Amino acid sequence: MRLMRAVAAVFALLFAVQLAPNAHAESEATPTIRVGILKFGTVNWELDAMTRAGLDEKAGVDVELVPFAGEDASAVALQAGSVDMIVSDWLWVSRLRASGADYTFVPYSTSVGSLMVAGDSRVQRLSDLKGKTIGVAGGPLDKNWLLIQALAKRKHGVDLGAENSIVYGAPPLLTEKARQGELDAVLNFWHYAARLEAEGFRTLVSGTDAAMEMGTAGPVASIGWVFRDEFAEKNPEAIAGFIAADKATKALLTTSDAAWEELKPLMKAEDEKTFTTLRERYREGIPSRPASEEKADTAKLYGLLAEIGGERLVGPAKELAPGTYFDDGKNGS
Secondary structure (H helix, E strand, O other), X not given: OHHHHHHHHHHHHHHHHHHHHHHHHHHOOOOEEEEEEXXXXXXHHHHHHHHHOOHHHHOOOEEEEEEEOOHHHHHHHHHHOOOOEEEEEHHHHHHHHHOOOOEEEEEEEOOOOEEEEOOOOOOOOHHHHOOOEEEEEOOOOOHHHHHHHHHHXXXXXXXXXXXXXXXXXXXXXXXXXXXXXXXXXXEEOHHHHHHHHHOOOXXXXXHHHHHHHOOOOOOOOOEEEEEEHHHHXXXXXXXXXXXXXXXXXXXXXXXXXHHXXXXXXXXXXXXXXHHHHHHHHHHHOOOOOOHHHHHHHHHHHHHHHXXXXXXXXXXXXXXXXXXXXXXXXXXXX
16 A cells, blocks of 8 residues: 555656646747738738847747738737737727727838839929829828828829819729820829839829828828737736837848838739839838927827818817827826
């Protein structure tokens, strides 16, 4: 009987020794953050570079990519808790915060749409567009379109919406119409504008140009990483790790052409000139200003958009909602 007890004790000791490392590992498991992304969006470029280089692991976070077919689907997934983070714009965040939600925003990119004209076009300034046909991606409430209209009216005395034929449509369709000469100018998202630039088109004015002409001191990130305050409070290591990995990846993509070579299959550039143009425009959109400066400019921009876009665009709030920009757990102050 004593022998059997001794043997049992030895086995119990061995079992405990085997469990100890596993329990320790479980307690120090790498936090995971589920990021909802568009299947074919440009955000994939950065996240592919991040995970390929292992920068998420080095920052102590495991980034899990969850693909969606459209922006609405990713937003619904965030609201349902199916993902922890998506990319969206600060205006959406502010509008929801004003209604009581706790979403918050970390700048991702200042790249915005541009109004493009053919290289040989006689259009040299906004006033030259009077009576022309303009293609606009994003719809009548697109922020860049509203800003460019406001700039044209205030600085050039031209009402682009009233004095021109406006064609709203999907970005690929408008790009093709511009190539075929069916449009005198086209306002499209930054990567479509970059592709046209590579083909010889030129920028008449960008959304950033318009915003700065109307009073901002510098570029404002149009989109950012969006998540809940509640998630950040419960998972501070995951958020801190992701933000660190994001910064490291942006530094890599700023300095390493080799890192971009690995992204070529995702970029689907038609030729080398298109590839390099996309790369350089992406780099130009990497935020570089202090968060306090950008936040102040975003508040200015919000006021301007509230004035020209009204409640249909910004909702009932007249000012940028407190806590729209993430500040490490002190949001709402």
